[in-house]
Amino acid sequence: MKTRRQKIILVAKILVAFLFVTIIGLFSFREMLLQQIITKTANKMEVDYNSHFVVKKAAFEGLSCINLTDITLVPKNADTLFNIQRMRTSVNIWRLFVGDVQLGTLEIKNGYVQLTKKGKVKNFAAFLKRNKDEEQSSDKRDYAAFAYRIISKVLHLIPTDMEVENLKFKLDDNGKRATIDIKKLVLANKELETSIHVKTNTFAQRWKIKGFADPRNKKADIRFFNIDTGAIKVPYFDERYNLISSFDSIRLNIENIDKSGGELHIDGFTSIANLKINHAKIARKDVLIKNARFDYRLLLGSDFVSVDSSSTVQFNRIKLHPYLAYETEEDTIYRLKVNIPKMKAQDFITSLPDGLFTNFQGMEAKGTFDYNLDFKYNKNKANDLVFNSNLKKENLKITKYGEANLTKLNSEFIYRAIINGVMQRPVLVGTANVNYTPLDQISPYLQKCVLTTEDPSFFSHHGFINEAFKQSIAKNIRTRKFARGASTISMQLIKNVFLTREKTLSRKLEEILLVYILENNRIVSKERMLEVYFNIIEWGPNVYGIGEAAQFYFQKTPADLTFNECLYLARIIPSPKKFMYQFNDEGNLRESAVKQVSFLTDLMIRRGLLTIDDTIFKSQATILTGPAKSLLRIKVKDTTAVDSLAVKEEFEF
Numbered sequence: 001m002k003t004r005r006q007k008i009i010l011v012a013k014i015l016v017a018f019l020f021v022t023i024i025g026l027f028s029f030r031e032m033l034l035q036q037i038i039t040k041t042a043n044k045m046e047v048d049y050n051s052h053f054v055v056k057k058a059a060f061e062g063l064s065c066i067n068l069t070d071i072t073l074v075p076k077n078a079d080t081l082f083n084i085q086r087m088r089t090s091v092n093i094w095r096l097f098v099g100d101v102q103l104g105t106l107e108i109k110n111g112y113v114q115l116t117k118k119g120k121v122k123n124f125a126a127f128l129k130r131n132k133d134e135e136q137s138s139d140k141r142d143y144a145a146f147a148y149r150i151i152s153k154v155l156h157l158i159p160t161d162m163e164v165e166n167l168k169f170k171l172d173d174n175g176k177r178a179t180i181d182i183k184k185l186v187l188a189n190k191e192l193e194t195s196i197h198v199k200t201n202t203f204a205q206r207w208k209i210k211g212f213a214d215p216r217n218k219k220a221d222i223r224f225f226n227i228d229t230g231a232i233k234v235p236y237f238d239e240r241y242n243l244i245s246s247f248d249s250i251r252l253n254i255e256n257i258d259k260s261g262g263e264l265h266i267d268g269f270t271s272i273a274n275l276k277i278n279h280a281k282i283a284r285k286d287v288l289i290k291n292a293r294f295d296y297r298l299l300l301g302s303d304f305v306s307v308d309s310s311s312t313v314q315f316n317r318i319k320l321h322p323y324l325a326y327e328t329e330e331d332t333i334y335r336l337k338v339n340i341p342k343m344k345a346q347d348f349i350t351s352l353p354d355g356l357f358t359n360f361q362g363m364e365a366k367g368t369f370d371y372n373l374d375f376k377y378n379k380n381k382a383n384d385l386v387f388n389s390n391l392k393k394e395n396l397k398i399t400k401y402g403e404a405n406l407t408k409l410n411s412e413f414i415y416r417a418i419i420n421g422v423m424q425r426p427v428l429v430g431t432a433n434v435n436y437t438p439l440d441q442i443s444p445y446l447q448k449c450v451l452t453t454e455d456p457s458f459f460s461h462h463g464f465i466n467e468a469f470k471q472s473i474a475k476n477i478r479t480r481k482f483a484r485g486a487s488t489i490s491m492q493l494i495k496n497v498f499l500t501r502e503k504t505l506s507r508k509l510e511e512i513l514l515v516y517i518l519e520n521n522r523i524v525s526k527e528r529m530l531e532v533y534f535n536i537i538e539w540g541p542n543v544y545g546i547g548e549a550a551q552f553y554f555q556k557t558p559a560d561l562t563f564n565e566c567l568y569l570a571r572i573i574p575s576p577k578k579f580m581y582q583f584n585d586e587g588n589l590r591e592s593a594v595k596q597v598s599f600l601t602d603l604m605i606r607r608g609l610l611t612i613d614d615t616i617f618k619s620q621a622t623i624l625t626g627p628a629k630s631l632l633r634i635k636v637k638d639t640t641a642v643d644s645l646a647v648k649e650e651f652e653f
Contacts, residue, residue: 031059031060034058034059034060034066035058038055038058041053042054045073048126049075049126049127050075050076050126051073051074051075051076051081051126052072052073052074052075052076053072053073054070054071054072055068055069055070055071056069056070056071057069057070061088064090064104065088065089065090065105066088066089066090067086067087067088068084068086068087068088068089069085069086069087070083070084070085071083071084071087071111072084075123075124075125075126077121078116078121078122078123078125079114079116079118079123080114080123081113081114081115081123081124082111082112082113082114083111083112084108084110084111084167085109085110085111086107086108086109086110086111087106087107087108087109087111088105088106088107089104089105089106089107089159090104090105090159104159104160104161105159105160105161105162106159106161106162106163106164107162107163107164108163108164108165108167109164109165109166110165110166110167111166111167111168112167112168112169112170113167113168113169113170114168114169114170114171114172115170115171115172116171116172116173117172117173117174118172118174119174140302140303140328142302142303143264143300143301143302143303143304143305144259144262144263144264144300144301144302145259145302147264147300148257148259148264148300151218151257155215155216155218156215158213158215159187159215160187160190160215160216161187161188162185162186162187162188163185163186163187163188164182164184164185164186165182165183165184166181166182166183167181167182167185168180168181168182169181169182171235171236173236173240175201176201176236176239176240177200177201178198178199178200178201178235178236179197179198179199179200180196180197180198180235181196181197181198181199182194182195182196183195183196183197185209187213190212190213190214191211191212191213192209192210192211192212192213192222193208193210194207194208194209194210195208195227196208196209198235200235200236200238200239201239202238202239203233203235205226205227205228205230205232205233206226206227206228207224207225207226207227207232208224208225208226208227209222209223209224210222210223210225211223218254218256218257218258219254219255219256220252220253220254221251221252221253221254222251222252223249223250223251224249224250224251224252225248225249225250226248226249230246231246231247231248231274231276232246232247232248232249233245233246234246241279242279242280243277243278243279244276244277244278244279244286245275245276245277245278246274246275246276247272247273247274247275247276248273248274249272249273250270250271250272250273251269251270251271251272252268252270253268253269253270254266254267254268255267255268255269256268262301262302263299263300263301264298264299264300264301265297265298265299266296266297266298266300267296267297267298268295268296269293269294269295269296270293270294270296271291271292271293271294272289272291272292272293273290273291274288274289274290274291275288275289275292276288280504281503281504281505282356282504282505282506283355283356283504283505283506283507284500284502284504284506285355285358286354286355287353287354287355287356287506288353288354288355289315289316289353290316290354291314291315291316292313292314292315292316293312293313293314293315294311294312294313294314295311295312295314296311297310297311303327303328303329304325304326304327304328304329305325305326306323306324306325306326306335307322307323307324307325308323309321309322309323309337309339311323315351315353316350316351316352317343317347317348317350317351318340318343318347318348318351319340319341319343320338320339320340321338321339321340321341322336322337322338323335323336323337323338324336331378331379331380331381332378332379332380333376333377333378333379334375334376334377334379335375335376335377336373336374336375336376337372337373337374337375338371338372338373339370339371339372339373340369340370340371340372341370342368342369342370342394343368343369343370344367344368345365345366345367345368345369345393345396346364346365346366348369349363349364349365355506356505356506356509357506357509357510357513358403358506358510359402359403359404359498359499359510359514360402360403360404360510360513361402361403362400362401362402362403363398363400363401363402364398364399364400365396365397365398365399366395366396366397366399367393367394367395367396367397368393368394368395368396369391369392369393369394369396370391370392371389371390371391371392372388372389372390373388373389373390374386374387374388374389375387375388391516397521398517398521404498404499404510404514406498406514406517406518406523406524407523407524408497409493409497409518409523409524409528409529409532410523410524410528411430412428412429412430412431412432413429413430414426414427414428414429415427415428415429415496415497415536415544417496417501417536417538417544418500418501419501421500421502424542424544425542427535427536427544427545429532429535429536433547434547435545435547435548435551436535436545436547437534437535437545437546437547437557437558437559438531439527439530439531439534441557441558441559442534442546442558442559443558443559443560443561443566445561445562445563445566445567446534446546446558446561446566446569446570447530448566448604448609448610449563449566449567449569449570449600449604450534450569450570450573451489452570452600452603452604452607452609453570453571453573453600454488454489454492454570454573455488455489455490456607458488458489458490458526458530459526461488461490461519462516462519462520463488463490463491463515463516463518463519463520464488464491464512464515464516465488488515489529489530489533490515490518490519490529491511491512491515492533492537493529493532493533493536494511494514494515494518495507495511496533496536496537497532497536498514499511499514534546534558535547537573538576538577539552539569539572539573539576540552540553540572540576540577540579540628541576541577541631543576546558546569549569550569551626551627552626552627552628553565553568553569553579553624553625553626553628554624554625554626555625555626563610564597564621564622565622567597567600567601567622568582568597568622570600571593571596571597571600579628579631580628580631580632580633583624583632583633583634585633585634585635586634586635587623587624587629587632587634588621588623589621589622597622
């Protein structure tokens with residue numbers, strides 16, 4: 001009978017023999033296994049992506065190192081996608097047997113990856129198509145499992161030790177070219193060092209990426225900066241999107257990637273210094289954010305993706321906690337919450353990005369405030385949209401105004417509209433102007449009509465109408481464009497007097513903040529705001545204010561306008577230069593305009609602004625009698641045929 005020690009020795013011998021046989025087997029079949037993987041990859045490229053994949057030479061070196069030469073992928077009838085002259089890598093053999101590729105080391109010398117678009121032909125188009133199995137599947141995707149699987153595969157393909165020389169990434173979008181030439185990239189002992197040359201149609205720079213990278217433990221902390229003097233410019237996007245952008249440095253930190261309890265957690269932070277952006281849709285000048293940092297905690301579950309509310313966004317001295325979520329448990333729901341903890345008002349003003357809030361430069365304030373925003377949009381129940389905005393202030397007071405001095409609305413001032421960047425003629429807002437009309441000399445019916453069409457709750461709201469905002473947001477989301485606004489008279493007044501008509505993010509943000517300050521600090525009375533509004537808005541080609549408008553259309557003073565004339569003037573405010581299209585070729589209102597008049601009249605009756613017994617709105621149709629009449633496209637009736645017939649009948653008689 002064998003002793004316990006003899007049994008252990010026997011088991012050890014068996015294991016050694018098994019390992020020896022396994023190693024012999026690996027050496028015997030590894031070349032075959034390698035060729036099978038290359039052949040399988042080539043077949044997949046041919047069948048699924050209509051591309052030709054070739055490895056000129058592939059061989060093992062030692063137990064786990066593989067040498068590959070002249071690796072090429074060429075889509076049919078398109079430019080080569082990539083070509084690598086030499087690549088040497090080590091792989092985990094055990095994982096390779098189960099179909100999982102995990103790289104240990106990687107060396108690449110001399111090669112390129114290129115994306116080209118010539119006309120409508122893209123050499124990468126086939127690789128953007130969705131998998132047919134995914135398209136046909138009606139099962140919901142488990143976001144946490146899917147993301148973790150993709151992240152794990154990518155990190156397995158990042159080697160623990162890497163050395164790259166002369167690898168170029170080239171982009172050619174119909175002549176818009178950019179090349180990122182990695183002269184050297186070394187990852188050793190978890191430390192990353194690079195030397196990169198960048199060249200586009202408009203600039204050339206040398207970049208460096210440096211820091212810590214540990215793909216197996218899912219951690220990284222890397223910095224991205226410019227070797228040369230000056231800021232880093234962003235290639236390709238400048239030409240493609242007419243976007244000028246640059247920054248001094250970027251830092252990306254990944255502290256944790258962990259999946260537990262069915263949820264995936266990703267934690268870390270990213271920061272950027274001196275981010276500069278210039279785009280026609282953002283602002284008229286460069287927008288500069290000196291320091292910005294995002295401490296993020298991303299959460300993914302089976303039916304949601306979110307940025308957790310413990311995340312922090314900070315730029316300059318402004319700190320906020322965002323919560324963003326995309327949920328698909330029952331309906332498709334988008335959520336956004338923003339919390340700005342209590343902060344000094346002056347810190348907020350001085351932290352606003354340069355170039356984005358030019359009218360706030362030089363503004364000073366006292367006191368503190370905190371802010372909360374709650375937004376929820378259900379794709380299947382658009383009318384249930386939630387939009388709650390709440391600002392709490394303590395002893396908040398503007399002590400000095402910046403470029404936009406709102407107090408000027410209380411006195412005489414010169415108004416000059418800016419249209420397409422061109423400053424129009426000056427209009428004096430004051431009694432010295434013969435066309436200036438005080439509010440009590442403007443027909444009360446015109447006031448009622450304009451408030452009905454432009455801002456029914458003007459005298460009760462504080463600059464904004466929440467329900468209108470909700471409807472505007474819902475429609476803009478549905479149409480995926482800015483299809484509807486929610487502009488009040490307060491907003492129109494601020495836009496006309498202090499801002500421009502440009503459709504930029506900067507102008508809209510300034511408009512919102514200035515309106516809030518105007519309406520919530522009792523700077524100007526509602527009556528004065530309405531009076532200024534009536535005397536400055538554009539009412540036709542080179543026609544500003546109600547005094548000029550009443551003369552231009554009807555040769556009357558604003559006090560003498562009839563109800564129909566008032567309603568006409570109110571209706572053309574959105575497009576005053578197109579007033580002539582309200583009329584047909586006989587000089588009468590078109591049928592569509594008549595229907596609009598009827599609808600607004602009924603609306604005013606329902607709101608108690610008119611009574612059913614009133615006869616003022618039952619008067620004659622609107623007829624232009626002023627200089628505006630000459631701009632109507634009225635056709636002169638041809639009576640020649642009628643006269644000839646009359647002559648003929650008289651002759652026959």
